[in-house]
Amino acid sequence: MLTYTAGRWRGLIQTRLLFVCVCGVSLSLEEMSEQQSYSYENDCKSDENRNKGASRWSQCRKRGADGSLRKAEEDQRCSRRPESFTTPESDGPVSRVKNWGDAVEAEEMRSDVRRDMHRYRRRILAVDVPQRDRKLSSGSSDSRDSQNSKDSTAKGDIETDEAVLVRRQKQINYGKNTLAYDRYIKEVPKLMREQGVHPKTPNKFKKYSRRSWDQQIKLWRVKLHAWDPPAGDLQQIEEIDLGEIMDFELDVECSADPESQCPSANAAALSLAEDSFRGTPKKMMKMEDAEMS
Amino acid sequence: MENSSKEDYKIQSFDLETQKLLKTALKDPGSVDLEKVSSVIVDQSLKDQIFSREAGRICHTIVQAEAKQSNGNVFRRNLLNRLQLEFKAREETRKRSTQEWVCLVSFICNIFDYLKVNNMPMVALVPPVYDCLFRLAQSDSLKNEEEVDCLVLQLHRIGDQLEKMNTPLMDELFNLLRDGFLLQEDLSSMGRLLLLEILEFRAGGWTLSDTAQKYYYSEVTD
Numbered sequence: 001m002l003t004y005t006a007g008r009w010r011g012l013i014q015t016r017l018l019f020v021c022v023c024g025v026s027l028s029l030e031e032m033s034e035q036q037s038y039s040y041e042n043d044c045k046s047d048e049n050r051n052k053g054a055s056r057w058s059q060c061r062k063r064g065a066d067g068s069l070r071k072a073e074e075d076q077r078c079s080r081r082p083e084s085f086t087t088p089e090s091d092g093p094v095s096r097v098k099n100w101g102d103a104v105e106a107e108e109m110r111s112d113v114r115r116d117m118h119r120y121r122r123r124i125l126a127v128d129v130p131q132r133d134r135k136l137s138s139g140s141s142d143s144r145d146s147q148n149s150k151d152s153t154a155k156g157d158i159e160t161d162e163a164v165l166v167r168r169q170k171q172i173n174y175g176k177n178t179l180a181y182d183r184y185i186k187e188v189p190k191l192m193r194e195q196g197v198h199p200k201t202p203n204k205f206k207k208y209s210r211r212s213w214d215q216q217i218k219l220w221r222v223k224l225h226a227w228d229p230p231a232g233d234l235q236q237i238e239e240i241d242l243g244e245i246m247d248f249e250l251d252v253e254c255s256a257d258p259e260s261q262c263p264s265a266n267a268a269a270l271s272l273a274e275d276s277f278r279g280t281p282k283k284m285m286k287m288e289d290a291e292m293s
Numbered sequence: 294m295e296n297s298s299k300e301d302y303k304i305q306s307f308d309l310e311t312q313k314l315l316k317t318a319l320k321d322p323g324s325v326d327l328e329k330v331s332s333v334i335v336d337q338s339l340k341d342q343i344f345s346r347e348a349g350r351i352c353h354t355i356v357q358a359e360a361k362q363s364n365g366n367v368f369r370r371n372l373l374n375r376l377q378l379e380f381k382a383r384e385e386t387r388k389r390s391t392q393e394w395v396c397l398v399s400f401i402c403n404i405f406d407y408l409k410v411n412n413m414p415m416v417a418l419v420p421p422v423y424d425c426l427f428r429l430a431q432s433d434s435l436k437n438e439e440e441v442d443c444l445v446l447q448l449h450r451i452g453d454q455l456e457k458m459n460t461p462l463m464d465e466l467f468n469l470l471r472d473g474f475l476l477q478e479d480l481s482s483m484g485r486l487l488l489l490e491i492l493e494f495r496a497g498g499w500t501l502s503d504t505a506q507k508y509y510y511s512e513v514t515d
Contacts, residue, residue, distance in 0.1 A: 100377045101370035103417035104410060108366075111411040 106166075113165040120158065120205045158205045168204040171217045175201070175224060184227040199223035302351040303344055307337060315351065322359040322368060330355065331372040335379065338400040342392065345399040346446075349407030356408060369408065373417075376401060380421050383428070395443040398425045402447040406454070419458045422451070423466065430469040435477050441484045445491045452491075453499035467495060 159165060175181060188198055202208075202216040304315050311333055318330045334352060338345040356369045379386070379397055387394035402425070405418045428434060429444035448455075456463040473480065474488040490509050494501055501509065 100373035100417050100421075104369065104373055104415050105366065107416050108410045111413065115411060 109166050109169060110162060113162060113169055116169075117158075117160065117165070117205065124158075157207050159207050165204055168202075168213060168217075171214075172201055172204065175217065175221050178224065179229050180224045180227040183229065184224060187227065199226075302354075303347050304351065306341055306344060307333070318355050318368075319351070319358060321362070322355055323362050323365075327355075327359065327368040328371045331368055332375055335372070335375050335400070339379070339386075339393050339396050342396050342399065345396040346403060348400055349403035349405075352404060353407040372404070376404065377421075380425075383425070387428075391437060391439055395439055398429065398443055398447060401425060402451055406451050414454050414458055416458070419455065422447075422455060423459065423462050426455075426466055427469070430466060430473060432473065432477055435473045435484060435488075436479050438481055438484055441487050445487045448491050449494065452495060456495075456499075463495075467492070 159168075184199065193200070199220050202213065202220055208216070302315070302319075304312050307315065314325060314330060314333065318325050318327065322330075334348055338348045352368075352372060356366070359365050359368050380401065383394065383397060386397060401418070402422055405414060405422050408415060426444060426447060429440050434440040434444075452463070470488055470492060474485060474492065477484075480488075486509070490501075490505075493505050497505065
């Protein structure tokens with residue numbers, strides 16, 4: 001009984017110390033646990049874990065560089081306390097997520113992407129067989145065939161890197177968060193959309209090189225600009241996000257206004273945008289195929 | 294309908310103009326200043342203990358309404374960032390007014406309970422919520438019945454969710470509670486009772502057995 005009580009007292013001291021450490025003095029935690037490690041094996045185990053957690057956390061702040069790292073962080077998020085949120089006052093590590101609003105938004109994005117991935121997996125499983133049938137019977141358009149064969153090869157090989165998916169989703173969101181996109185989906189019902197003529201959101205689950213993906217996004221955004229509001233409402237367009245794609249955004253903004261004689265150096269983007277205006281999809285298709293293959 | 298929703302969200306304690314603002318925010322969030330709405334709600338939560346325990350519900354509805362209307366999350370962002378500021382200042386708040394501090398904890402926990410991201414608790418709030426509860430489990434807080442009461446209420450409500458999000462921290466917290474129950478000298482008998490109950494509650498898988506239920510609650514009603 002006596003030893004038990006003594007044990008509890010030690011435990012009490014230990015947990016108090018732990019709590020102090022949790023509250024911010026993570027450096028001294030290591031010293032303390034070292035000093036005390038001779039006496040309480042059990043408690044020290046949790047100390048070791050905590051230390052490991054801390055170092056793993058600091059590594060994981062380099063998120064987005066590589067998929068396996070991101071996963072490690074994932075596990076850690078559930079079981080370990082990210083110090084950056086709890087110790088804003090300390091000199092300890094500070095996460096690159098500055099506030100709870102952003103943190104939750106990022107969380108939501110990751111969870112959305114995960115949910116989409118499950119759906120996509122389910123869909124390609126379900127669609128696999130019927131699509132092959134269709135391919136045999138239709139055979140009308142070359143591009144559709146090549147698309148199908150691409151689908152079936154891509155089936156076993158989908159993009160699963162969450163960092164990549166989140167990045168792609170962000171790019172897609174930028175595109176969808178435009179007046180042009182709203183107008184487009186209102187004016188052209190899904191069934192009426194033709195491949196090569198109408199913009200089609202790139203499929204974020206397929207394996208593409210970074211360059212190919214960025215180009216697809218770019219082409220998609222250029223095509224979307226055909227649905228920009230008429231010149232009178234152009235100020236509103238400035239509301240859309242100019243973030244990552246600023247340079248090409250500006251090019252297209254010039255070209256979207258038929259009145260302006262924009263001496264754009266980037267003649268390619270200009271002519272692309274004009275093509276899509278007049279509904280001549282040939283050039284677009286070529287570009288797209290070249291990019292996709 | 295009008296009346297019942299008013300009842301549900303417990304907004305009667307607001308002045309009439311603010312009640313109107315909140316009602317509009319619930320119906321048509323795009324037409325109001327959502328930053329103002331969020332700060333009105335936080336301010337009230339810090340003053341009004343009853344409201345702080347149920348404010349998550351109205352926040353949840355506004356978040357849903359805004360997402361549905363414009364796919365936006367202005368309200369949630371402002372709410373969480375304001376909450377973060379209050380959280381940072383928690384120690385000063387506690388020194389200034391126990392009641393406000395207790396309200397803050399109730400509010401954060403209630404937000405954690407109601408606002409979900411794809412039906413999952415918000416990971417970003419797990420550490421701060423634990424921080425608040427750890428603070429309440431410190432010996433100077435255990436002396437204060439108001440704080441013990443708050444601690445126990447939060448654990449009753451969100452203990453199981455919190456444990457699922459981070460079991461080791463919950464274990465750690467309960468070690469503090471056991472120590473408090475056993476060793477805290479100036480703990481009132483009411484405080485001791487509350488701690489004992491929550492210890493049993495978690496041990497029973499976040500529920501009380503019938504006999505325990507009788508033991509803790511029948512005397513009060515009889």
